[in-house]
Amino acid sequence: MYVQPIETTTKQPIADWRDFTPCAAPLFACAPEVVGTSFNYVRDEEIFGEGEDTQFIYKIISGAVRTSKMMRDGRRQIGRFYLPGEFFGLELGKLHHLTAEAVADSKILLFKRRQIEAMAQRNMDAAREMWLMTADHLRHAEEHLLLLGRKTALERLAAFLIEMDASHGKSGLFELPMSRRDIADYLGLTLETVSRGFSELQKQHALELDGARHVVLRNRAFLGAMGA
Numbered sequence: 001m002y003v004q005p006i007e008t009t010t011k012q013p014i015a016d017w018r019d020f021t022p023c024a025a026p027l028f029a030c031a032p033e034v035v036g037t038s039f040n041y042v043r044d045e046e047i048f049g050e051g052e053d054t055q056f057i058y059k060i061i062s063g064a065v066r067t068s069k070m071m072r073d074g075r076r077q078i079g080r081f082y083l084p085g086e087f088f089g090l091e092l093g094k095l096h097h098l099t100a101e102a103v104a105d106s107k108i109l110l111f112k113r114r115q116i117e118a119m120a121q122r123n124m125d126a127a128r129e130m131w132l133m134t135a136d137h138l139r140h141a142e143e144h145l146l147l148l149g150r151k152t153a154l155e156r157l158a159a160f161l162i163e164m165d166a167s168h169g170k171s172g173l174f175e176l177p178m179s180r181r182d183i184a185d186y187l188g189l190t191l192e193t194v195s196r197g198f199s200e201l202q203k204q205h206a207l208e209l210d211g212a213r214h215v216v217l218r219n220r221a222f223l224g225a226m227g228a
Helices: 113-122 124-150 153-167 180-187 191-203 220-227
Strands: 021-028 031-041 046-048 056-062 065-070 076-082 099-102 106-112 173-175 207-210 214-217
Touching: 056 113, 065 180, 076 124, 076 180, 106 113, 113 124, 124 153, 153 173, 153 180, 153 191, 153 214, 153 220, 180 191, 191 207
Parallel strands: none
Antiparallel strands: 021 031, 031 106, 046 099, 056 106, 065 076, 065 099, 173 214, 207 214
């Protein structure tokens, strides 16, 4: 079976039909007719670019994704990290306002936006799920705005660690798929400030690091209060 390659605005194919495999996973349990197609992205590969058409909505099966925007002065601001089970690419308009890239090797489901919009018009349960997705994105954007505008560097890092812990079931034990540079660009800090923050939280026995990315939270209550 031949599948037409997806093309960018530069007309260069970013996916060959051999990279696609039909996936039985639906978008929502209440809408089994909307089935996604899986695609593998390697680390740092662009999934979609700022200003490109919003043809798809995406769901992460494995790996991680970051959305970001390059500022005029060359700085990068990361808007959000997405982990397995989370959706991204849901836009109000017809163009993406951020760029999405794979943080690590990732498997992602692609759902056609026009198919989802048509489904939501006739399936109230699915429409509700779409509303909840939109509300979650809005909530995160508001919290991130407050984090960048009102918290100290150490408070930002503490809030980030609590956010990552929540995404991993609040187990207090998780791997960070992103680099220190990614964390710095997400928190609006320098790389050096983030590194000093991790060292300071270790001195305060709030966490332990096994390597650069394996995190054990030793005092979640302390971190939660600091990042609140």
